[in-house]
Amino acid sequence: MRIAIVAPDLPDEVIPSFPALTDAARAKPGLAFSIITGPAAAEWFRRHPAVDEVVVFDLSELTASRWTPAGWRVGRAWKEVLRDHPKLEEAEYAIDPYGLPETLAATKRLRGTSVGVARPSKGKLPTRQPYDSQYPIPEDLHRIQAVRVLLAAVLEYSLYDLNPDYGLSIEAEPVVTDLLFDPAALPFDASGVDLIRRRLEQTGVSIDDVGAQPPAEPDEWQRRLTQSRYVLTGNNLTGWLAAALGIPGVCVCADDEAKTNGVITTRRSKQKLINVDRRPMNQPEIVVESIIQVITHGEAPIELPEESEAVESAADGESSDGRGE
Structure with missing residues (x-):
């Protein structure tokens, strides 16, 4: 199975998502991840062993209206990305843990079932977003646990340990x-x-x-x-x-x-x-x-x-x- 994750070009947001990738890879042997993000975040996503494809794209351009020249240009560029990265079309799910306008726009352009987060606010029902499937995540849940819970719900596995494992190789270096x-x-x-x-x-x-x-x-x-x-x-x-x-x-x-x-x-x-x-x-x-x-x-x-x-x-x-x- 392949999962596509759409992420903003924010390096500070990359490492907190790693425990969810580690959980999913262990719970679902053979699972592979394609990550779509910008150039600054891409080099960090490549460090996780469960990520076998990182596609670099300026997601902010996807918010342009499809009825404008900018929208036409980005539409052509997106088609080229899909042609050059056929694994994206194999993804069963396209997951957006961030809920930003640009990540939502990219998620909806992928063939897989689009999945996003619904965050209730002040006792109100969550606002519905145009994903195929949406999971309610409490606002006061820690950012690491929110992504872990989302992937566990989508892929139907249990979280037995709330202490995270980022999946990175920890090699000892001489202290200087x-x-x-x-x-x-x-x-x-x-x-x-x-x-x-x-x-x-x-x-x-x-x-x-x-x-x-x-x-x-x-x-x-x-x-x-x-x-x-x-x-x-x-x-x-x-x-x-x-x-x-x-x-x-x-x-x-x-x-x-x-x-x-x-x-x-x-x-x-x-x-x-x-x-x-x-x-x-x-x-x-x-x-x-x-x-x-x-x-x-x-x-x-x-x-x-x-x-x-x-x-x-x-x-x-x-x-x-x-x-x-």
Whole structure:
């Protein structure tokens, strides 16, 4: 059996879909996936062993009206894609886990049964979308579990373990840096990022700064992560890849973001990438001191502004007895 998955050209969305592909491949031996996506996401989808075909196409063009010159051009380009990739026409299902206008448009142009997600909102019935088959997925279900549940429902298999397996090969590399630091998705302003860099430099922690030297391609990204003892990142591609590879550290999320969007470490690793999404623990001065104390085994001096120390003490008091003032 072959399944076509339509995905937006967003690398940050790729890794969270991997556990669903791993589940399906194990539950249905012989299952193969064709992925239709843009060039930035394509190179990441190629890393999953269950994906044997990745078709690169600018899906945003498919939203053009079929009654316009732009629509005519994209229609011809789409026919060429189907001609060059005959496996797409063999797909029994065309699944859209994302529900974006461009992914919906591509899903409806494939021959297989189109499948999408219906998300109920505030107790209302889900809005019907023009898929052949639509599955209701709760809005508060984590993004990883939502895709896993969708594929399990379509292909009729059970999920016995909610801890995800991303299907990536985890190969040990010699550790060369204490910390891989990716400031791109941290929910801090420039002063917060500068504070983190300054404190790390003061303590002599060796750093691989992704912001200063971005990896050129996926192999380098994975190699640099596996050569680091810990990672400090936001909720982005770096965070998800670290979780998939079992690299421990801290993923700093926006307030209350972790429940439905925070990273989840692969079940094949005992080391965890921890989400922090509550104040004061997701503030820059607390985040950097926490990671420094872990890396130095508590030997580095602690530097906290007086205001942060007061907030931390208050938070400790509330958590110890469960009562506020």
